[in-house]
Amino acid sequence: MIIMHNSIFIKTYGCPNNQAESEIMSGLLSKNGYDIITESLDNKSKSDSARNRMTNCKSAIAKVDIIIINTCVVKSQTENKIIDEIISIVKEYPGKKLIIAGCMPEIRKKIIKKKKKKASMISTHHIDKIVDVVNKITKSSSGDLARVKITDLRNKSAIGKTIERVVLTGKASNCKLLHPRIRTNDIVHITPISSGCSSACAYCATKLAKGELQSYNPEVIVNEIKNGLKQGCKEFWLTAQDCGCYGMDIMTKSSSRDLAIGKITDLRNKSAIDINTNLPTLINRIASLEGTFFLRIGMMNPMHLRKFYPELIKAYSNDKVFKFLHLPVQSGSDKLLQSMNRGYTNSEFIEIINAFKKAYPMIHIWTDVIAGLPGETEDDFQKTIGLLKKTAPEFTNVSRFTARPGTAAAEMEQIPNRIINERSSVLSELTRRITIKKNKQWIGWSGKAIIEEHNQKKNSYLARNYAYKPIVITKPHKDLVNGKRLELGQIINVKIIDTEKILFGKIL
Numbered sequence: 001m002i003i004m005h006n007s008i009f010i011k012t013y014g015c016p017n018n019q020a021e022s023e024i025m026s027g028l029l030s031k032n033g034y035d036i037i038t039e040s041l042d043n044k045s046k047s048d049s050a051r052n053r054m055t056n057c058k059s060a061i062a063k064v065d066i067i068i069i070n071t072c073v074v075k076s077q078t079e080n081k082i083i084d085e086i087i088s089i090v091k092e093y094p095g096k097k098l099i100i101a102g103c104m105p106e107i108r109k110k111i112i113k114k115k116k117k118k119a120s121m122i123s124t125h126h127i128d129k130i131v132d133v134v135n136k137i138t139k140s141s142s143g144d145l146a147r148v149k150i151t152d153l154r155n156k157s158a159i160g161k162t163i164e165r166v167v168l169t170g171k172a173s174n175c176k177l178l179h180p181r182i183r184t185n186d187i188v189h190i191t192p193i194s195s196g197c198s199s200a201c202a203y204c205a206t207k208l209a210k211g212e213l214q215s216y217n218p219e220v221i222v223n224e225i226k227n228g229l230k231q232g233c234k235e236f237w238l239t240a241q242d243c244g245c246y247g248m249d250i251m252t253k254s255s256s257r258d259l260a261i262g263k264i265t266d267l268r269n270k271s272a273i274d275i276n277t278n279l280p281t282l283i284n285r286i287a288s289l290e291g292t293f294f295l296r297i298g299m300m301n302p303m304h305l306r307k308f309y310p311e312l313i314k315a316y317s318n319d320k321v322f323k324f325l326h327l328p329v330q331s332g333s334d335k336l337l338q339s340m341n342r343g344y345t346n347s348e349f350i351e352i353i354n355a356f357k358k359a360y361p362m363i364h365i366w367t368d369v370i371a372g373l374p375g376e377t378e379d380d381f382q383k384t385i386g387l388l389k390k391t392a393p394e395f396t397n398v399s400r401f402t403a404r405p406g407t408a409a410a411e412m413e414q415i416p417n418r419i420i421n422e423r424s425s426v427l428s429e430l431t432r433r434i435t436i437k438k439n440k441q442w443i444g445w446s447g448k449a450i451i452e453e454h455n456q457k458k459n460s461y462l463a464r465n466y467a468y469k470p471i472v473i474t475k476p477h478k479d480l481v482n483g484k485r486l487e488l489g490q491i492i493n494v495k496i497i498d499t500e501k502i503l504f505g506k507i508l
């Protein structure tokens with residue numbers, strides 16, 4: 001057999017969770033002998049070592065044998081970009097093998113097939129099978145099977161042959177932990193703690209792709225963190241579609257066999273044992289591990305958090321937990337929260353924010369709002385403005401509503417695009433002003449921060465303080481502190497000296 005080293009380009013769209021899944025696919029493929037080239041939409045903010053692995057998208061595609069696009073379905077705008085990208089690959093490189101991964105294959109199979117008939121698909125539920133998929137569609141130039149024999153014995157007639165197209169979709173309960181990784185940032189380990197969620201927000205296409213909540217075994221999560229620590233990681237981002245519902249499906253019973261393999265799904269199993277976990281319990285367990293590291297807690301739907309936030313505030317008291325809270329409110333109107341099935345009210349959102357602010361006055365709060373949800377009146381929109389002014393989050397991610405196929409919101413009466421765009425611009429301008437105002441409060445602050453990224457071109461560093469505030473250090477004493485080069489993950493003493501949309505600091 002001729003041994004070929006096929007090269008694969010992986011492009012990632014979407015959230016940190018998708019980034020983690022690309023890192024896992026890269027790790028698995030690399031371990032099996034494939035050369036991996038990755039690309040990020042924003043490579044300005046990545047570490048040097050990561051940037052070295054990244055390259056211009058077009059030139060990378062020209063060089064490789066296989067292209068994997070890891071997709072996202074949250075916004076129509078992103079999906080349209082992905083479709084354009086598929087069209088351009090098909091036009092420029094008709095002979096290249098294309099694999100569409102992530103959420104799109106789960107709910108947008110037809111459109112992918114329409115754009116590239118021979119595209120393989122592997123949905124978010126099956127990323128651990130990426131090596132099988134690549135093996136199956138790979139053939140060496142001399143006609144021999146490339147590198148590795150087909151391993152999927154379910155299809156006996158496939159052994160020894162290459163296949164033009166593999167489609168692996170449908171819900172599955174696979175734990176996405178304890179896999180090899182090629183990380184985007186060498187010190188950041190993105191740690192999925194569950195898949196799916198327990199909500200049913202009317203506008204959400206992610207739910208259609210990811211399905212019901214499947215919390216991962218806390219033992220396995222802790223082992224994943226220990227592995228990351230051994231490999232030199234300093235930041236662990238706990239991520240999920242909704243971190244707030246972590247553990248709700250395993251609060252009562254699960255089987256000891258599932259425990260061993262990290263899957264906890266079958267609550268009907270009679271030989272079940274108690275796990276009794278939730279997000280604060282998980283944080284406490286992880287934060288009790290030895291070593292210098294930090295935890296960034298991902299997005300939480302206020303729906304669940306309102307029930308246990310005092311416990312979470314306590315868990316945040318550990319110095320290893322960044323004082324950072326991502327709580328997507330989506331609208332200032334209770335009427336819209338109800339029609340979107342969000343499961344909380346604005347006063348509950350404010351109650352949670354105020355409680356965290358009381359415990360941690362400089363806590364860094366992110367939220368998300370959607371402009372132009374179906375049925376949003378001028379009065380509803382003004383309520384969102386009022387809520388943002390009142391709670392003043394440090395950062396607000398403003399999205400323009402777009403109806404996602406298959407969701408309940410797509411069937412509701414839509415707001416004209418012109419109004420959605422106008423409202424989105426007003427919200428963006430407001431949140432920009434709030435960010436600048438809040439940043440001013442940090443001027444003069446000094447304390448410890450961890451170096452997270454290095455921009456070699458600009459010779460600047462990005463550090464994060466205890467509240468996960470990004471601090472840009474532009475004149476790092478010619479790269480030297482106490483005679484030593486700065487390294488990613490290094491803790492430095494820094495003073496914040498200036499601000500705009502971002503904080504600027506100097507090393508003390």
Ligand code: SF4
Nearest residue numbers: 197199201204207241
């Ligand atoms: S919590 Fe709501 S918005 Fe988030 S993934 Fe679940 S259904 Fe979608």
